[in-house]
Amino acid sequence: MLVTGVARQLGGRFVRRILRDPEVDRVVGVDAVPPEHHLGGADFVQADIRQPTIARVVAETGADTVVHLDVTGTPLVSGSRTSLKETNVIGTMQLLGACQKSPSIKRLVVKSSTNVYGSAPRDPAVFTETTPPKSLPSGGFAKDTVEVEGYVRGFARRRPDVAVCVLRFANILGPAADSPLASYFSLPVLPTVFGYDPRLQFVHEDDVIEVLRIGSHEPRRGTLNSGTFNIAGDGVLLLSQCSRRLGRPTVPLLLPAVTWAGSLVRTLGMTDFSPEQIRLLTHGRVVATDQMRETLGFTPKYSTAETFADFARSRGPGLLPPEALAGAVDRIAALPLPGSGHSPTQSAN
């Protein structure tokens, strides 16, 4: 089994987990930089998937399963957006080219993202795997994923003997997540877009590892693990709910101001507040996970709210911890009644 992108937390965790499965004889991890974390006994090959050397790695290892995790939105080591895009798109092209020549490959798993649906007010409220996006993402990571999926579809057409599994993950959160959204939620004060309260969906890191395992093994009875699947936890959280549960106050800004502030923050390199991120935090995105349950046979352990709770625990309290607010309300409740009491209901909006 060959796994790309192992220098990242997610790749490293996946490699360590998959090594424990009895069906797996050997795992080769590939990345352009050596990982800081240990790979639990897996072989590591330092190779840049943007270079043709990857073809030699695929041929020499004779891997029967390729798990492509090196499609990401955040650069690993102070890389620019251009090099990230190259890794995402050119890297995928090189890897797929290598896989096409390899006679031993049986299975390909690609990590994608629900970013492919874009985020627009004219979209249906819930995306299924077949919903065509009303407005394609114009740039950034979202456009990369659209292009990556395009190449993967081409590969699946040319190599019908290979089982191809494209997993569209919702925003990945968890104690160790390093996604742009995780860094956004780590800001002390959350800038939001005035007049919009997006619906967000999260998937827990543990569930990501689990579903990648399902994708890279033989399908269990009654399930099918080739195709495209949305992966997300149950339920939906509004951004306002997230900020309240996290205890971080929000600063509503007008949309142009948010765009401007986003570019400023990006220039300063504090957090990757890309345009598609702003669109997500404006209009939100919810995907249907019926295919994941029925066809792939996977039930996530964490719901969206539980994922977020786990993430919030790992981040420490914000400026307005929900416990303190709840305590304050309880103290008011304990006070003797001072007259008219039904005003809180009206002001709670």
Added chain:
Amino acid sequence: MADAKVIPFDDDHRPRGGAAQRPSRRRSPGSRRQGPAQAAAVGEVQPLPGVASVREDDPVTGEDEQPQPQEQTGDGSGAGGLERRVASGLAFLRRRLTGDYEVDDFGYDEELTDQVLMSLLRPVYEKYFRVEVKGIENIPSEGGALIVANHSGTVPVDGLMMQVAVHDRHPADRHLRLLAADLVFVLPVVNELARKLGHTLACAEDAERLLARGELVGVMPEGFKGIGKPFGERYKLQRFGRGGFVSTALRQRAPIIPCSIVGAEEIYPMIGNAKTLARLLGFPYFPLTPTFPWLGPLGAIPLPTKWTIQFGEPIPTDGYPPEAAEDPMLMFNLTDQVREQIQHTLYKLLVQRRSVFF
């Protein structure tokens, strides 16, 4: 008043039944039970100006329960009731502040809708437009159903009033999920409130998903053609879109409930349309009424018309074979049937109406 020219249609054999079935104007579940008996007494009396004042008295009893209709206990034992209300209000505040509440996939915030947004809309529904609801029993107590209504009034207040009507009057506490135009989801603040009220984009995917979950879905297929039509064309139904709502209902085998709303046409009599301004602002039309924009924000106050919302008899769709949704001929026929039924009911209600404002 200067009503639209009304041509009374044949078989006018149900008006009295409709009047007798008019439920009482109270909202609390207790009085809803005894509704028919009370309504029978009131129903015989034709609504004359004198009666109007009697009926004005009725909701006053319900007035003090408005902030928190859920906590109304009836006994009104001073401090105890107040304390309970304060406690539940604080519990609500606590849940809101800590984000400990649920929304569904469409962003529908049931708690906020029930406790706050409906309380804000209710005075408009009860006091301002004095909405009279007929045929609420035509809405099934469970399972998906598609309510198809006429659309009018320049600003889509009629949808909101229909939502309050279903929410407050239906015995099974059903929630109406409206399908709204895409413009609603483009505008800031409006989109947020619409999502929290349970509205979603008017597209086949969302409608089918809601119906499949057994929700009550409301749609106004006339769209902007309906609300943006000039005052002279009031109560003339426009084209019903492309009839997509029929194929959606057929696919989900949900009954179609035609709904006629009288009174909404006159809230903003649109005498002109500033097309250039509308194009500049990106709106489908920019209304000019006798008061708006001449009187500024004051001119944006709707006229206090008296409304009637009548839910018609459901048109079942489960008798058709599964491939019926692909049959354009059947789709057009059903669309016309729904349209005609709404138009007939509109004319009937207009004949019964004494005046626009009372």
